Every structure is written in structure tokens, then in C-alpha cells.
Amino acid sequence: MNKQSLQKSAGSGLVFGIIVIFLALIGFTVVFSGLIQKVLGQSLGVGQIPSISNFFIFLGFLGIWNGWRASRQDKHETLTLAKVLMRAAVAGLSAGVLVMLYGFVVGGLDARGTDMRKYLSMLSSDSIKFFLFNQSLVLGGLIHVGFSTLMALVGGLLAFGSERSQQQVRTNRTKIQKWSQSTWLGKVQGNPYVTYVLMGIVLLLLVLLPRTWGAYWNYVMGTVGIYVLLGLGLNIIVGLSGQLVLGYVAFFAIGAYTFALTTSPEPHNLVWNFWIALAVSVVAAALSGILIGLPILRLRGDYLAIVTLGFGEIIRILLKSDILKDFTMGPRGVRNIAGPTLFGRSFTSDVDFMYLIILAVLLSIFLAKRWQESSIGRAWLAISQDETVAQATGVDTQKYKLLALSLGAAFAGLGGALFASRNQFTGPEDHALMVSINVLVLVIVGGMGSIPGVVLGAFTLKGLPEILRELESYRLLVFGALLVVMMIIRPEGLWPARRPKLEVPVGQDNEPVPLPATAGGEK
């Protein structure tokens, strides 16, 4: 057995030990165990310490990961069972011993009556006892060592097994590809009729589902739809024209309040027709995009982000303030906002709203797609890649940046108006910074510049948290983690924008042939 590779295993084990200790210090061991308990469907009161078994599950995951990582140090070597088990055991043991030492320190201090919350607010006596499995100092520490080693061994075995099966999978994949190309599956791909049929099925679902799945789902999916609208708009601004705008919620607020103030009896007693108010809201948002855009056009990158971030907050604070209280009702918000009417009939049930939102989303997708594929879209793309060069090729960058801002804002205005109308209420807190961040995250996670990406992103980020309601309070945590993970494994997003692919496969006539031979052409 190679000494160096065991040192590596021990090193990676120590890193894992440090991770566990760190999580314990900030109280995440308790939080995550509680999370597991909730996911498993058991109740947990606020401030209550979760049961030890969930802590084992949590530690188990970390331990398996530790063993998995330690046993796969080098991608190119072939793994033998003995090697794998040895490395996993060393990693598990070193992690466990480190954690045990930590347990001795905090456990010992706690036993002597030192209140560690003075230093770290999460280190209550309860959480320290929890960390030691409610056992004595020595026994708790030994359990850590034993469990960590055991789980690392499991992780090692898993790594060994997956390595073995990987080869098998690779050959199978080629087989499946060949098979699918030779059968109807291959022929079906790229056939326009298939696309039509699929679109037909989607449309049918869009018509049928709102009637069948009940008010709760209409509410959830309506929210998703509104976020799709917001995402489409921000995608134009950030994804296509490349302007990092962080105060997008301002346009949402302007749309919502314009709609609210023109249809609610209070405070202005303007009770406009729904459709007129909707159109006015969209136009107001688009105009605000231009007004905001004009002074900040020269800003790029970080500066633009900071200024627009401030702008979003200013709008919210203004809406909340006493200055505009007579005009916007201040912190109370605007109530009794009108719902949609058509030919004198009112359509305000959840099903009606769902249909309305679906219509708005379909229309917006259609428009966004048209713009993206037109010469406007090309100009945006050029600006986002190199503004100076775009200008040098004759693109009126100011005009197109403003256009992107106002079109993007228009979508937000539409979303805001529908949002206010559906809730029959809107207040300053509907328009907090978190909306901007949510939308930005959904655009990034979905894939910058990609329309299907926006839809997928909205489902992932707005639909999933609703479905996993229990996790709601950890959404910020999940957001952060999701973003980090995305940037590592899929930096281009879930459904990346389609860019021209290399038609000539690398390795044929695309090899880096020495340049001089052909480059100059006729001289």
C-alpha cells in the first residue's frame, strides 16, 4: 500500500472532520437533523432538539461522502477492493478522531459548567449533548469514531461498485443510441409533426389542468406563471442584453401599483376597466424602464448592479413612506383591486385567473421569442458580448439597451398587474428585494438567454418550494446552495440557450494545424 495515497486519504478525512466541526459550531448539525426529521414526516416544535436517529442519518451522508471521495483520489488508476477499503477506513478514522477531539473539548467545557453561548450562540448545552448522542464524553466520542469509519467504508464500497458499473454503463449507452437511431425513436426526432403533436398535448393540458386540479394548485401554478413573466422580462435585460439589473422588482411594483391605483375605489376612486388598467400598467412599467435607463446607460457591470439595486429599494421605501401616503396608502397597501371582466361579466375565480395567466405567459413567450430571433436580438447579443465592438460595428447601443430595459420592464409590469389583481391587494412588502433576487436566480438557474430555461427555472424555484412547503424557511439556504452547485456542475443553466455548435467535429480538419500555410490567401 502506497504511503502517499494513505496520507492523502487521511488529509481528505481531516477536511471532512473540520466540515463536521464547523457545522456543529454554527448549529447546523441540529438544523439539518431537524430538516431530515421534517422531511421524514415527523413533527418538530420550534426550538426543539431533533431525535438522535436523524443526526445519524445526517452524519451518515457526510461519512459516506467522505469515504467515496477518499477512495477515488485518482481518476486514472484502477481500484482494487483492498485499496478502496484501506483508504476509506483511513479517511473515516481521521475524520472521526478529529470530531471526537472536538467533542472532548466542548463536552468537557460544558460539563464544567462553562456557558459556551457567550462565544458562539448556537453552542447551547443541549446541542452539545445532542452532538455527543446524549452519551457520556468518552462513549459519544467513540461512537463518532466508529460511525465515521463505518460510513466511510460504505462510501468506499459504493465508489468501488460505481466504478465497476461505469464501464458497463458506457457500453450500454452507445448501444442504446444506436438502437434508438435505427428505430422509430430516431426517425421521430426532428419530424415537425411530432413537435405539433407535443405542442397540442401541452395546450390540451393547459386547458384541462386548471379545471381539474383545484384551487391550491391554481394558486401555486399562478405564482409560477407570474414568475415566468418576470423571468422572461429579466432574461431580456440580463440574459440577452447583458445588463446586470438587480432592482427589477421596481418595475413589478410600478405595474402592480399602477393597476391597483387605477382600479381600486380607495384612495383615488378610479375604477377603470380591467383591460385598460392592465394596458396602462404595462405601458407605465415600460416607460419607467426608459426613465430609469436614461441616467444609468453609461454604467456597466457592478456599478449598474449597485445603482439598480438601490433603485429597487427606493421604490419600495417610497411606497411605504408617509410622503406618498395619500397617494399610495403607505404601508397599509391598496385593497379591493379589481379582477378581470369581459363584456360586463366578471371572471375572478381561480380557474379564470389561471387561464388569464396562461394566456399572458403564452403571449409573452411568443413575443420574447420573436424579439430574440430578430435583428434586435442579435444586437442585444452583440452588446452583451462586447459593447464597444458592437458600437464599432454600427449598433446603436444606447437605443438597444434602453429598448431591452423597457421591454423587460413591460413584462414585469404585466406580471405585477396580474399579481395585484389576483390578490386583490398589494402593499410595499410585496415588492421587497427578494423578488429581484428570486427572478435573477431563476434566470441563472434556468440558463441565461434561454426561454425554456426561464420556464423551467420558474418551476424549479417557485413551484418546488411550494410543493416542499416544509422547507420554506430554508429557502435562502437552498437558493445559495443551488446557485453554488449550478455554477459548478452546470454553469450554463438547466436548459442553456442554444448556440451554434461546432459542425466539424474536433479532431478532423479542425486540429490546430500550423497557421502560416493557408492563412494569408492569395498575396
Next chain:
Amino acid sequence: MMLEVENLNVHYGAIHALKGVTFHLQEGEIVALIGANGAGKSTTLNTISRLNKPTAGDIRYRGASIVETPPQDIVTKGIVQVPEGRRIFPKMSVVENLEMGAYIFSDRQRIEADIEMVFGKFPRLRERRKQLGGTLSGGEQQMLAIARGLMARPQLLLLDEPSMGLAPIIVEQIFDIIREINQQGTSILLVEQNAQMALSIADRGYVFETGKIVLEGDAGDLLEDPMVKEAYLGGG
């Protein structure tokens, strides 16, 4: 007179980057602006194509002042800049980059014919036409940048440091192509640190130093000038 620059002054905040630069370019000429880093050569080009705003002075193109013309209209007038540092659109294919170059035109057939024309000049780019700009080699990127400039059918081409960071053999090819473009009727204003190379293809040259023109003359005379030799051609 194709281009007249008169008493041009440019400030970057408190920095006085151009201090009254005056020069001209006749129809059909190659004029080289040479000088050290930070002498104001690129600033001059950027100001002509209006990526910068002058604080004083005048720029006349075919007799008409273009100081107040917005950058996109400068391109329409036939003045096209190829910016410094092989700036291409990295996430567009070669063909898309060329199409961007023809952004001011809408005649599809004419654009396609022009693409064929530049592929004739740069056969290398034809081989790579579907490849993303960012994946090209340095020399290919510079070729693409020049080719993209040509797509706008320039009458006056502003080239900013086309030799920067390229191997000598590729620099020679690029300069051959520049000469060829000039012979086909495009006037060229060339900014270069590689004075030897620039003066060897230019008709006339201007030497910049700290925002001013300190010397001007025929390219051949400048090559022989003791001061130029001393400062830019590695001694006599």
C-alpha cells in the same frame, strides 16, 4: 481630402490625453500613427470613430465635420474601426461575427456575397466558419476582426494595433492583407507600436509622444530619421 483632424483635444477626467493633434489623410493612402504606449494613438482612433468624445477640435470627413455624429452613423458613413486586442464576439460563430460586421446593411444577398469575398481573402476563416469566435487562435481572431471590419464596406478603415501579441510570421501575413485591402481602394489609418512594420507599408506617418505629434513625414523618410530610429526601431 478624405480625413482632416484639427487641433484635437481629449480629456479622460483630469488626464489630458490628446493635446491638440492635427493631421490628415488623402484618399487611397495608408497613414501610420506610431509611438510608445500611452502616446495617444488609440485615443485618436477612438475619437474619430466617436467611441470617445473630444473636448476641443474638429474632425472632418470629406469636408464635413463628424465630431457630433453618433458612432453608429460614423459606420454608415464608411469609417470602420477594428478595435485593439482582437476584439471579436467570443460566443458568436465566425459567420455570425461577419454578419454582425454587416449590421448596417439589410440586403441579404449582398451580405452573403461579402462573406464570400472576405472568405476569399481569409481562407482560414472559411474553414472555421461554424466555430465560435472565442475558440479561434490569436492570429485567426485578428483576421476575423479585420474581416468583420471589411463587412461594413469601409472607405476608411481604422486599424488599431493589428500586430499586437502575434507571431512575426502572422504579423507579416496580416500586413500583406492590409496592403491588399488598400490596393483595392480602401484608405487606411493604421495605429502601430511596431513602427518598422507599419512604416514599411504606409505612405506617410506621424510620430506621437505624450498626446502630441512630434514628427511627421513620408514613411520612407521616417524610417531613415535618426530620432525615429533611436526611439522606435531599436537604435541605428
